[in-house]
Structures are given as C-alpha cells and as structure tokens.
Amino acid sequence: MTRKLGKGRLVAATHNKGKVRELKDLFEPAGLEVVSAIELGLPEPEETEQTFAGNALIKARAAAEATGQPALSDDSGLEVTALGGMPGVHTAIWAGEPRDFYKAMEKVENLLREIDAKDRSARFVSTLAVVWPDGHEEVFEGEVHGTLVWPPRGEKGFGFDPVFVADGETETFGEMDPAKKHAMSHRADAFRKLKAALL
Template identity: 85%
Template sequence: MTRTLGKGRLVAATHNKGKVRELKDLFEPVGMEVVSAIDLDLPEPDETELTFAGNALIKARAACKATGAPALSDDSGLEVTALGGMPGVHTAIWAGEPRDFYVAMKKVEDLLQDMQATDRSARFVSTLAVVWPDGQEAVFEGTVDGTLVWPPRGDRGFGYDPVFVVKGETETFGEMDPAKKHAMSHRADAFRKLKAALLP
C-alpha cells in the first residue's frame, strides 16, 4: 500500500474513553495528534454491520465526512470459544445502557457455567479502519489469545479486561501495567500492522 498517514491531526472515531486513551498512547509517539469524537462532539453512528471491519468503517467514514480530516476507528470485541464466538461484534451491547461491563462479564460467566464449559479460551479482536477525505480506506485486524477467569480481577483497563488473561501470563488485563498491556494487546497487534503499512 502506497498511501501513508502524515504527521498531524487524526480523528479517533470513538466515544469509548478507554479506547481513546489507548489510541493516543499508540499514535502520539509517532507524531499524530489524536482528537476524539468526544472532543469534537460528533454523534455516534448506528453500527449495523455484522463484522468488526464493517462497523469500524461505518464509524471512520462518519467522522471523516463530518470533519474533513483523516479518521481512524477501532471496532473490537471478545470472542469466547465455547460460546461460538459470542459476544463478538455485540461485545458492547451485552453491557447494556448505560454501559455496565460487570453485567456483561457476568453474562458471559453465567453462560459458561450453564453449559458447564471446560474450555474457557477466548480472544480479543481489534479492527482499525482508516478513512481519508478522498475516499481511500484501509483496514487492519489484530488479535490476542487468552483465557477467561472469574471473579474479575483488577481495576485497570476497561471493558472485559478484568476477566481476560493473555496466554502465557498470570495477570488479567485489568491487573496489568498499561504499558505492558499496550505492548501485547489486540489493539497493539492491529497498530503494528497499520504502522508497517501506513506510517512513513
């Protein structure tokens, strides 16, 4: 891919403060000024696609159109093996309105208990979509494999982090130092691929 992201403003098309924080940590060291949809008071578009990539593109296209600047969106979620990949693209919806991720984590755990599931493997998926004002688009997917634990542990991170232990680790993402998490997360995996393709 010959298109690159030059230094300057990048609109983070998300209203999730945890994602904004992680995207700033990833992009600001390479010279990008990350401004979020929250900062710009942009509306949240309806996520009507059935894939992470589809929903990421919906959000990035809307933010790019509204601002006239390159926009980046992350659509991510938890895929639980024993649940056939659920909650998947519905990861945030499981938390209800207003978002309560303890409720979502408990829902996952209750389903696993009801099934008497012995397989507690899961993975986080992150899809980063970049859209430019001229209509060009790029999509990058990252993953990280792990295991679900119960009860939740740690108050760092966000979402399902307190019940997810990365393969080979003992701490949950909710217990882990943020810098360590950022080095191995699904979002970091997607960012590495984006950086190799788009950053000069």
C-alpha cells in the first residue's frame, strides 16, 4: 500500500549538486525540508545494480538507514537509441572522476559518428526512490524524449543537458530557463507521479 510523505525533513541521497538543486526546487514548495547527503557528510554508496531503480534504491536505503529519516534518491541517465540505450545506468561513469561531462558528451558524439548514425533520438530517464527508516519503499519512473545536437549549447543545467533538445523544443536543456526545464524534464515527470501518490 502506498504511504504518504508527511511534512518535515527529507534526505536527498545524492552527492550531485545539480540534482540537489532540482530536488529542492521540486519538493520544498510541497512543505518538505530537503537536506542533502553532502550537507550531512554521508558516504556515497557503490551503485552495483544494472537498473535505474536498483541504483536509486541502494542510495535511498543507505541514507534512510544512516539518518533514521525518509530518504529520496534519484538515479537518472541518458539512453541513446542508436547506441542501444548507452550510456544508460552508466551515464555518470562515462564522465569519469572527477566528473567531466564535456568528455562524456564528446564520447557519445564520437560513437554516433563512428557508426554514422542517422538516428539521433535519445531519452532522459529518472527513477525516484523514497525509502523510510522502517524499510517501506516507493519507486517512480519518468522520462523525456528528444534529440542529440552537436556542439553543446548553453551553460544552464548539468550533465548532458547542453546536447539534449526535448521533442517540440528548439533550445537544449542547457539553454532553457531552469523553471521551464523543471516543468518538462524526466525528473519532473517522475516527481508528478510521486506527488500524486505520496504528497
């Protein structure tokens, strides 16, 4: 049975500052105080699953256990049709350590050129997992479809945003006003489903 999220503190189980900002923008108007794993000094658990849901649950379970509070995690990535869904769950790994998403975007572009891909369609996927300290779990998936462009455009957003143009749009997520992006992104889609069920 679905459980409602009461007002109060929600731990954002992520070390990605861009995601923390988006999660605060989404959840704080609903009366939840979002505090990140970075602020709490929580370690980053190893993501060993092969699905977005599996990795989101690893992070949310670790944060709920460490803090004794409900924890929210987002695992998201870019799936490129012509690359068989890559980079997918390995989206962040493609950026290396320290994270360099320009290199990751370049890697995708070079692979598309190598196979002379005419199909540049892609989708962003976001899976939000909420885990309570007693072990109750809820998972919601969202997506947004679009096309990849080159070269990257725009300084807003993060990750692969500068090369992704959502269907029906002309700006990349990197050029788009953040409020507009938040209203249509994969994370917003997952959040709408979560909100309908939990808030």
